[in-house]
Amino acid sequence: MGDYLTLEPSAGTGQLARALIAAGHSPQELTMIERHHALAAALRKIGPTIHRCFLDYAEDVKGRAVFPRIVMNPPFRDVRKHIEAAHSLLDRGGHMEPATLVALVPVTFEHPEAEHLETLPPDTFSTARVHTKIIRIRR
Template identity: 75%
Template sequence: MKKRPSIYSRPDKPLFTATHRRERFASVGAAQMAEPVVVDKTTECHVTPGDVAARMVGYLGPVGDYLTCEPSAGTGQLVRALLASGHSRNELTMIERHRTLALALEKLGTCINRCFLEYAEEAKGKIEFPRIIMNPPFRDVRKHIAAALSLLGRGGHGEPATLVALVPITFEHPEAETLETLPNDTFATAKVNTKIIRIRR
């Protein structure tokens, strides 16, 4: 049997080529690298693309003094979109159960390092959020939406309390309106059909 050539060898070509006039690059500084986002697969964290996050924030309604909750804050994409649109970090509450992600989120505002389902059970009847924005774990999406709705309330405001969520396309709720159906390549790490919904009360 004829031996296949190694894919790593280049027998007829030089391994090195000369470069000239290296001084022209001397003035170029070190490239500024963005801090990598490392997500443990056990978090079920699908990072919301920036453009999708911005549209979700727009669906919440006008900026105001609304207490706003992000129940599964992950890497903070939705919170960054909230802050970029003018929402005050003083009105934001982030919940994130993964300790490393929660620590990183502290620079954006108040982050509670808890399972959201446990937090909601304890907070029910004690606090109302007029605005909730979320990209919940898809496996337990119904539980997370139900927990979020248990905290959704006007909190003294005249406008309807509003929840905006990114959910699997199969998710249904009698109060939900579908605002967008997203392509299945929305997430870099998963092929899944999703949509953006809104619930107002």
Template identity: 75%
Template sequence: MKRPRIYSRPDKPMQILVRRRERFDAPAVTEIAQPVVVDRATECHVTPGDVAARMVGYLGPQGDFLTLEPSAGTGQLVRALLASGHSRCELTMVERHRTLALALEKLGPCWNRCFLEYAEEARGRIEFPRIIMNPPFRDVRKHVAAALSLLGRGGHGEPATLVALVPCAFEHPEAETLEDLPDDTFAAAKVRTKIIRIQR
């Protein structure tokens, strides 16, 4: 007895007509921004936009300066840098909070780690002519010292400049106070703050 061929379809059409569906225009997708939720453990005090813009101004003229933001948080200082014309190609961000670091990737390269560890490994390997920071107030001295260990001209003629937002109690022999900020600058922190600049 002859077996039927399983791959042939006798008396059956090999093509069938498919009725085309009517095209319809899909509604435009509206991107809904996720709210940034910052827990207390981050010690993240978001820099107000106007303060961030002034801090960028204190850095000095723009140029091809490698720029470091050691505690990038929600990206306020970085946004102010980019808005003023600084290049994201020269930008390095460090943020230890994973969720915040992932969100910062939209603005530029971000290292998701503790800045103190980053500075320990980067010391002697890279110099940043520009550093702008709003460090954790509890460990402000450690963070500023770590940032200063990475501050250098990097072959530029302009002075290497660090601008930081710190508690008023913070003192450093090289620091000049540029502004004493209002008491209500940070609603969640009962700390009086100021903007300082260190140039080398």
């Protein structure tokens, strides 16, 4: 199909994208965004990649691009900005199912539309020293 139905902003090393692809998701229906040059180059080997700051991208395409599925592990330091930017791009886009955003966030993060799915073990991001949870926002 190739209409880029799933977005992974701030894709980093592509671990979430690889997990999606391993679970059967088409790489051609996945858009990854990464600002770091070397990481973006590596991501291009697994699927469509935009080499850009996600916050700038979201601002530029607001009202012109939507994604029915967003999966993300945003930078913990700017988690609120990244979730809001992703939320601005979340829309069904003509699909029957609700648009869904799933994110790994610090356990202290709150959003009025977020459903708490799971609290991860404290050592999941031990190098960052951040205790995380998985949330879902549906629209």
